[in-house]
Amino acid sequence: MVHNTEPVNNTCTFSSGSLAPMADLRTDETSPFLQRPGSPALSREEDQRQEQHPAAARKLTLVNGLAIVISLQIGSGIFSVPSQISQFVSAPGYGLLAWLFGGLLVWTGAASFIELGLRIPNNGGIQEYLRACYGEFAGFLFTWVWCTIIKPAANSMIATIFADYLTEAFVPDNQPPEPWLSKVVAAGCIVTMTLVNCLGATAGAKAANLFLFLKMAALATIIILGCGVWAFGHGEGVPSSEYGWFGQRPDQREVGLWEWLGNFGTATFGALWCYAGWEMVGFVAGDMKNPRRDLPIVINGSMMLVITGFMLMNAALYVCLPMTVMQNSSTVAVEFANRVLGSWAGVLFSVIVSISAMGALNSNVFATAKLVVVASQRGYFPAFLANLHCSNEKDEAGYVDEQLSALPRLLGGPIKGFVSWTQNRRWRRNVPIFPLLLNCGLSVVYVVVGSFNGLVTFIGLAAYMIFFSSAVGLILLRRRDRRAPVAKAAEYRTWLINPIIFSAISGLLVVRGVITDPLQGAAILLVALFGLAFFSLRFGLRGFTNRQEAG
Numbered sequence: 302m303v304h305n306t307e308p309v310n311n312t313c314t315f316s317s318g319s320l321a322p323m324a325d326l327r328t329d330e331t332s333p334f335l336q337r338p339g340s341p342a343l344s345r346e347e348d349q350r351q352e353q354h355p356a357a358a359r360k361l362t363l364v365n366g367l368a369i370v371i372s373l374q375i376g377s378g379i380f381s382v383p384s385q386i387s388q389f390v391s392a393p394g395y396g397l398l399a400w401l402f403g404g405l406l407v408w409t410g411a412a413s414f415i416e417l418g419l420r421i422p423n424n425g426g427i428q429e430y431l432r433a434c435y436g437e438f439a440g441f442l443f444t445w446v447w448c449t450i451i452k453p454a455a456n457s458m459i460a461t462i463f464a465d466y467l468t469e470a471f472v473p474d475n476q477p478p479e480p481w482l483s484k485v486v487a488a489g490c491i492v493t494m495t496l497v498n499c500l501g502a503t504a505g506a507k508a509a510n511l512f513l514f515l516k517m518a519a520l521a522t523i524i525i526l527g528c529g530v531w532a533f534g535h536g537e538g539v540p541s542s543e544y545g546w547f548g549q550r551p552d553q554r555e556v557g558l559w560e561w562l563g564n565f566g567t568a569t570f571g572a573l574w575c576y577a578g579w580e581m582v583g584f585v586a587g588d589m590k591n592p593r594r595d596l597p598i599v600i601n602g603s604m605m606l607v608i609t610g611f612m613l614m615n616a617a618l619y620v621c622l623p624m625t626v627m628q629n630s631s632t633v634a635v636e637f638a639n640r641v642l643g644s645w646a647g648v649l650f651s652v653i654v655s656i657s658a659m660g661a662l663n664s665n666v667f668a669t670a671k672l673v674v675v676a677s678q679r680g681y682f683p684a685f686l687a688n689l690h691c692s693n694e695k696d697e698a699g700y701v702d703e704q705l706s707a708l709p710r711l712l713g714g715p716i717k718g719f720v721s722w723t724q725n726r727r728w729r730r731n732v733p734i735f736p737l738l739l740n741c742g743l744s745v746v747y748v749v750v751g752s753f754n755g756l757v758t759f760i761g762l763a764a765y766m767i768f769f770s771s772a773v774g775l776i777l778l779r780r781r782d783r784r785a786p787v788a789k790a791a792e793y794r795t796w797l798i799n800p801i802i803f804s805a806i807s808g809l810l811v812v813r814g815v816i817t818d819p820l821q822g823a824a825i826l827l828v829a830l831f832g833l834a835f836f837s838l839r840f841g842l843r844g845f846t847n848r849q850e851a852g
Contacts, residue, residue: 361588366599367606369585372513373578374607377658379520380634381462382571383615385754387627389568391553393539393619394546396627399565400615403572404608406806411579411600413772413800418582419793420778427580427771434774438836438845443767444676445832450763450825452669453743454756456662458574460487460744461753463658469632470651487748490659494666495741499723501732512660515653519634520614526641527617536620537640538627550624563817566810567754570761575611579604580768596793631753666740673736680839686735694728759821762814765807766825772804 361369383396390396417430427447432440464486468478530536544550556564582600589595618627621637630636634654638646677687684690691697701720705713726732747756779797815822 360590361585362590363595363598366585366589366595367603370579370582370599370603371607373581374576374603375513375516375520375610376575376577377459377462377516377654377661378575379516379611379614380654381465381631381753382575382757383618383633384627384629384631385571385757386568386615387624388754389564389571391549391556392544392547393624393627395565396568396619397546397612397615399568400572400612401608403569403576404604404611406569406803407573407576407579408600408604408608409799409803410768410772410807411582411604412795413775413803414580415582415596415600416793416795417771417775417778420775427767430771430774431767434777435770436845437840438833439770441681441836441840442829442832444672444679444681445835446763446767446825446829448669448673448676448682448740449743449828449832451760452665452672453740454747454751454760455574455577456491456665456669456740456744457487457747457751458753458756458760459658459662459665460490460748463487463490463655463662465631466635466651466655466658469635470648470655484748488745490662491666491741491744491748494659494663495737497663498667498670498737499726499732499734501726501730508660509664512657516657519650519653519657520610523617523634523637524610524613526637527614527620530641531617531620538619538622538624540620542623546619563813566813567758567817569810570765570814571757572611573761573765574757576607577764666737666744669740670733670736673739674733677736681836686733686739688727694724697724697728755818755821758814758818759824762811762821763825765811769804769807769811772800772807775800776804 386396386399387393390399414430418426421429421433428440428443431443461483464483468483468486472478472482527536531540534540539546542548585599589599618633618637621641622633626636627633632651632654634650635647638650673682674687676682677684677689691700697720701717705716708716723734727734751759776797
């Protein structure tokens with residue numbers, strides 16, 4: 302699905318981490334990212350010098366690229382989403398089809414995003430793609446939705462996975478945990494990780510590697526044990542069921558084709574959330590030593606490995622667990638371990654998955670705050686979120702007094718005290734406390750009001766509206782190339798069928814998802830309209846006509 306026609310010559314700096322698609326957000330923990338206007342970090346000339354410097358690019362080998370893309374896609378969701386998918390399909394075989402369908406869809410999307418990344422080498426990912434295709438307002442709208450819906454909701458889902466697996470380890474089997482307990486634990490995890498980051502502590506590279514190793518080990522263990530159980534025919538799932546992979550149980554309600562497609566689309570959103578991270582392939586391309594040779598191998602190889610791994614794991618679960626267990630248990634990895642190895646293994650899997658989820662949440666919390674900081678530096682969010690409301694910390698006290706003068710002392714006093722208490726960390730240690738607290742508040746709200754299944758669809762609708770627009774934008778850029786007075790030589794072109802397939806299917810999934818759950822579609826529309834109102838007040842009409850040139 303990925304091919305190239307011309308030598309790739311791009312100096313797009315790679316931004317490590319799947320959670321930072323907006324800008325070149327350095328993961329070096331010692332480097333400040335709350336920068337003042339006019340500082341070197343915000344200087345375009347300095348950015349260009351860094352991009353042109355040999356040390357700033359072309360460092361990734363073929364193996365490095367494969368490892369990065371694979372690690373971007375394997376998250377803690379793989380241990381909970383199989384249950385969500387099983388609830389919306391009538392048989393195990395259709396569950397596997399949802400994983401295959403979702404994988405092939407993101408494969409076409411990844412191929413399309415490579416071309417976008419090479420056409421628009423400005424650091425910024427999807428935000429820059431949309432700005433080039435549609436204008437400044439589209440880049441803003443992406444940032445707004447990404448920082449207020451997609452990332453906080455994803456944080457709440459990861460925290461829910463942590464809570465489900467942690468309570469599974471310590472609550473007796475004969476006493477299923479109450480739903481409120483899981484929400485309290487999830488909210489507590491978000492608050493704890495936020496406080497840790499407010500203190501300036503973040504997980505280092507070694508810790509991140511450990512979390513990835515734990516997830517990979519758990520995934521491989523399930524696949525290997527599942528193959529063994531299937532070989533000997535002892536599984537409690539498909540081998541023991543008279544209905545096989547595609548048979549429908551008599552107690553299941555008959556549904557028409559339209560409703561079946563809606564349910565299958567909802568199941569597919571779960572698979573798509575697990576495959577998330579593919580949209581970062583454009584960053585990988587810019588740092589590869591030999592992108593012309595290695596890029597197709599990296600994308601095709603990583604997608605084949607991830608799709609195969611996810612499908613084998615789910616096949617192992619369906620072999621070892623009855624369909625009813627798959628549908629009713631949110632901790633399917635624990636159920637698998639309990640039935641195959643014993644209760645000790647169930648406790649071990651609970652601890653492994655919960656630790657992995659906590660590590661992923663820690664990274665998510667930090668990266669989401671960085672996204673808000675960069676958005677504030679561009680003017681997309683209020684200036685105080687990036688410490689741009691004052692020129693220095695000495696002026697902040699007077700600024701706060703002026704802004705809060707109209708408030709009663711009972712309300713203004715605590716705010717002034719908090720601003721003063723956090724001043725040292727925000728100004729001298731460059732800790733983005735306000736963005737961290739914003740993300741914490743939104744994430745906790747999603748935990749309280751949302752469910753895991755509902756948030757899967759909510760994120761899927763919001764994200765694939767954006768991805769749909771990006772793929773259509775690529776087609777528009779191709780059309781502009783043909784209409785340009787001087788035709789541009791393409792550095793890289795994917796097959797045109799890739800963005801066509803991706804945009805068509807993404808659009809259908811979004812439309813069917815909104816029909817299935819119109820309230821979620823209305824909520825996303827409301828957030829988008831509120832964002833556009835803010836954008837109009839901030840930038841005026843010029844923001845709707847200003848479009849960045851691609852290339």
